[in-house]
Amino acid sequence: VTARPPRLSEALMRWSLPRTDREIGLGDLAEEFSTRASTEGARPARAWYRRQVRRSLGPNITRYMAEHAPARLRLAPADWIRDLRGGVRSLRSTPGFTLAALGVLTLGIGATTAIFSVVDAVALRPLPYADDARLMVVRETQKAGAPSVVDPRDFVDWRAQQDVFEDLAAASGSNTTDFVDRSRGAQERVSVLRVTANLFPLLRDCARAGPFVHHLERGRRQRPHRRAERCVLAASVWRRSHGGRANTDARQRRVVDRGRHAAGVHVSCG
Amino acid sequence: LPRRPADHASLGEFEQSLLLAITHLGDAGYGVTIRQEIERRTGREIAVGALYTSLDRLERKGFVSSTMSEPMPERGGRSRRFYALRPSGAAALKQARARLEQMWAGLTPNLRRSRS
Secondary structure, X not given: OOOOOOHXXXXXXXXXXXXXXXXXXXXXXXXXXXXXXXHOOHHHHHHHHHHHHHHHHXXXXXXXXXXXXXXXXXXXXHHHHXXXXXXXXXXXXXXXXXXXXHHHHHHHHHHHHXXXXXXXHHHHOOOOOOOHHHOOOOOEEOOOOOEEOOOHHHXXXXXXXXXXXXOOOOEOOOEEXXXXXXXXXXXXXXXXXXXXXXXXXXXXXXXXXXXHHHHHHHHHOOOHHHHOOEXXXXXXHHHHHHXXXXXXOHHHOEEOOOOEEEEEEEOXXX | OOXXXXXXXXXXXXXXXXXXXXXXXXXXXXXXHHHHHHHHHHOOOOOHHHHHHHHHHHHHHOOEEEEEOOOEHHHOOEOOXXXXXXXXXXXXXXXXXXXXXXXXXXXXXXXXXXXX
């Protein structure tokens, strides 16, 4: 089998060589590649070809710019390179200033990035749910303004008596627990949130919400101690634990310290 | 500072190497052989892009002329471009050598002043 020059390198060379030298330059490379492939082998010949192209790109582009670019652009690369070299020389001659400037820049960019990340996550980026603008949080506060825990009986009354919202769902404060994947023998610490079953249809969680919501609602008709064992895995945990395969039996996983079985996967529509 | 325009007749080191390789090769000087000649004599690997950029400049200055061969199957049906030294190129080479020799005059090969 005749060895062929690397296609990407050949295409780069064809693209960068001026039209007048394109066929000649490619012919030279093809001729020497063929000689090298037969004497040294295909792999060293390809390495040589790639090196040739890598080292030729600069001269080819410079030549193209000199011949075809408008005069305004033609002078620019040389000016930039001269300015760049001057800047580098100046920075090297004053290392104290350079280090201080780099430190300030690093801190500035880091702080700005961190603040923007928080603002983006909290205020700018929409929630990953359909109709996120219609979602609201209802809290109960003490006289001093501090939030207080809503009594479950109050929540039931609110839900039954309100006519402002489409529906109300409840969620308790989050804490962490250990999640064990029996099939892999792996264990990881995950955040847990206790919610009412109607939260998922309320959030319009459509993708895979059907099976587990059905499962949860069916759980209502089961005995109370069985109903309390149901839990839902976040999609990220599901992907980590078994690669997102839909047909894996989620009930084989157990949350260690509470004895609950996973009932489904939570995948948001966003 | 603005760059001083290059002397039209002056030759850089690489240009001199190219003209000398073409002279060494006689009628057989084309891209591949010119590169190999320079690499063999100087141990310096030459990129095709740099080679043709400089050859194009030398041809514009009138120091070399080029002719195309018939298409060749071992080059994928492409032609070779053969280069020949023109009299103005030979004169520029001699002038470059004379300038260098003038600068070397009075120095030994190990850069000491020769006793005259």
